[in-house]
Amino acid sequence: MNPADWIAHDPDPVTAAELRGCSAAELTARFAAPLRFGTAGLRGPVRGGPDAMNLAVVLRASWAVATVLTARGHASATVVVGRDARHGSESFAAATAQVLAAAGFSVLLLPDPLPTPVVAFAVRQTGAAAGIQITASHNPAADNGYKVYFDGGLQIVSPIDTEIETAMAAAPPADEIPRQPVAPTGRELVADYVARAATMRRQHGQVRVALTPLHGVGGETAVAALRAAGISDIHTVATQFDPDPDFPTVAFPNPEEPGATDELLKLAAEAGADIAIALDPDADRCALGIPTSEGWRMLTGNETGWLLGDYLLAELPAGRAAGAVVASSVVSSRMLAAIAQHYGARHVETLTGFKWLARADTGLPGATLIYAYEEAIGYCVDPEAVRDKDGISTAVLACDLVAALRDRGATLTAALETLARRHGVHVTDAVTRRLADPSEAAAVMARLRADPPKELAGFAVAATDLLHRDGPVTDALDFTGSRDGTSVRVVVRPSGTEPKLKCYLEVVREPSDPLDPLAELADDRAQATRVCAALADAVRDW
Template sequence: MTPLNVTEWIDADPDPVTRAELAALSEHELTERFSAPLTFGTAGLRGPVRGGPNGMNLAVVIRTTAGLAAWLTARCQGGSRVVVGRDARLGSEAFALAAAEVMAAAGFEVTLLPRPLPTPLVAFAVRRLGAAAGIQITASHNPAADNGYKVYLSGGAQLVSPADREIESEIARIGGAADVARASVIPADDSLVEEYIARIATLPHGDARSIRIALTAMHGVGGETATAALRAAGFEDLHVVAEQFDPDPTFPTVEFPNPEEPGAADRLLALARSVDADLAIALDPDADRCAVGVRDGDQWRMLRGDETGVLLADHVLHSAPEDSLVATTIVSSTLLSKLAKARGARFAQTLTGFKWLTRAGDGLVYAYEEAIGHCVDPDVVRDKDGISAAVLVADLAATLAGSNRTLLDVLGDYAVEFGLHRGDQVSRRVEDLSDIAEMMKRLRADPPGQLAGEPVTTEDLSLVRGGMRTDAVIFDGPSIRVVVRPSGTEPKLKCYLEVVVPVANRDDLAKALEQAKARLAELRTFALSL
């Protein structure tokens, strides 16, 4: 809890807009705003842009940054370099400038990125500059009303425990935001952006470049950087969804600015059809995630994150050293573990989130999570990066096109080699977070003994010891798997479903797919009943 009472907080709020907003609220509304501060979750702080300790506003950003500065100083990192970046969401410019100014006044050397830029650029810059920390103001793919505060530590990986709780303790010791010192900061030039693009241009393995690509930036900050990176890598035949290309914090053409949401990629797929593209790419608003669209017969569809994940893993492993490590999370497909073994690579499984994936172990060459996040160059960007993933998937698609093959052809090969792995997800959005806790409680009290006609075992990860302990329940059967967990970034209960169907040869693919769809429908019924 913040040590400041309501009156002290309002009096010390440096933003006259949120100060007036809070002053006009009823006692009941103020109680809700001050019930608990934002805390570091899966991807940092996230919340609605509004006044008070549990919203994203200038006072919260200033106090959070002062707490981070105190934590770094206490660990003999005072005076080190800190990188600050931002997306184009509501409030991002003011929040990023305030964070930079607080760090500068605390004695740190600050690199403030010059304009709204993709989140992976902060992760890149932290490693490139040897910085002690990085701050990115972003809420990624959250609804338009939200913003957030993401922290990278030395080495460019995301903040993890116990550092997050230690920083929160430092924040709690900070007084009013208006009393926190700030010093002016001059933004950096474009040199880091140019270095980042130049690095991405070296990632392709093959020489083929003659494919046509349709791309959407989903009203976010990735469009300019992504097209520059693709062109630097030699992909010149680019077509963009014009009405979604420029940053717009209101996200006017999508209900939720997330390529995974139904309908979000409709304009991209329509463009791909109209220009007869070979590949479609959708970035999320801060461009740290990449979704891929492909032609499937007479139609276009988006690949699931697991499909893209195993394709990129195999592509990376083709040129990786022996005994390299690939990693994914507990909610992703089981296919990567089988592919890794067949390719002579090591495999690791972590909790959900790239803060864990990029710490999966030595020799890491690739990591992905099913939520369309891919880390294809961990030595340089130790986080998910939608732009480098877009370049590498274009490289794979172009290489295959040279042999008159497609990404779907390779997925068919995997089905014959490892069985058809088909996944789905059910998300239960709630208004009251207590509903999620109640659903998890009911599930633990009465777990199913079988699902989709198969006996299942239950593993409750809240009961395990060590680093894999989390609020999740896994049901495993001979050919099915269900993982149920609360979302770490949104008010949702998420159910991750997978079925595996043996495939004798490519002629059996259609039949196997129908079997998989039928079994997934049974698992969906279970997930919707929770």
């Protein structure tokens, strides 16, 4: 559709006027390429044009989803629609529900801004054919998005995403797409989700929690789930508790970003908390902070992944481990594989993203996924109920782990030491290079493929191209090498949602004396840390 036709049929007078005021060069740029389905949906800035999030794009996307559902035999089925509290989310969710209702679907429009895991849960709970959440997760404040679930609450994968894109291209003009009013549901599904999240609590005893939802939608639901789990000593960062689409107290609304959890850790120290919990804005991701002898620090995504995976496997009833599957992504630490082997469970390494992690037990007869994680603070801790990352259920489970360790006279720090003695010291890091546009990342990947480095940080390395191999492929290169009891690994890939090149580093060093429970790990960790720093310096030149 050319700019003039698009503007003439834009149902939102604000974005129509905005487009009319654009220069010819700006219009050309905005109409050069429409938004594409990336991480299970659309994501982009809120403004006019087909390359952004706006009412016209949402209407066309919803018409396309309805078309694909009907073609796949789901006409008149139930569809769940939810939203976060970002700019435009309320109107986008309403428009999505209205288009689906007019197309003959039974629409459950969730009340109020709610966490993304509630939608993933509601799809499974109700047997819906699909779920749509309006959210941009932890993206900057200017962005919004459109996340799609099919197949029992799993993020969509190919060919469904391309089918929806094809249908979008053939959609009628936005103002000609039929719409039918939809009233929001009650809060029954939210209550069901809270009750299920609370079942991640198995221990007794109080846990003192410091919590921030980082201006997102997870605060109220997280507090309700923790209280339902018997955890009432909750201290929240008051300036970050209420949803605010401008995220005024953080430079970037992502718990992994430097400075994002400063207020949380300050509160945790003042309150004498046992654990600090930060949710990202749509509450599907969870970061943990712990007290140490040097003060409070945030765990890495991998450290949390190891702790929760070990705890869930250790707590399995006798005989269950043989049929249990745990999964981590290709860019995450490989310690979970060693943990699974220790308990006699099966580990599956998947491509990046929960659309793959949530399907890790597909095609494995007699095996059931019980846990999946990726290093970007995403954890699926109750796959039977939510086949996606879920920050709130993770928060409840983390508190349960704290209580269980305390009953044994241990801490999260001590638990990490135990894992290091058992499986070797693992040190991980990530280096992100922000770029002007995705084409720069593609150029770097092409150069590395054409002339891969043979040495990194003094280690001879071999490259595996994950784009050209047997089995699942992805645009990534995996460099590995080892020497004198130390192994190194670097995985480099372009980001799927932003113009970035991302490098994931891991150094593994076996303990000097793994049979001695009193052996000091400090030297091994210091050596691994030095090697990891050298790897980081090497990849920054890429």
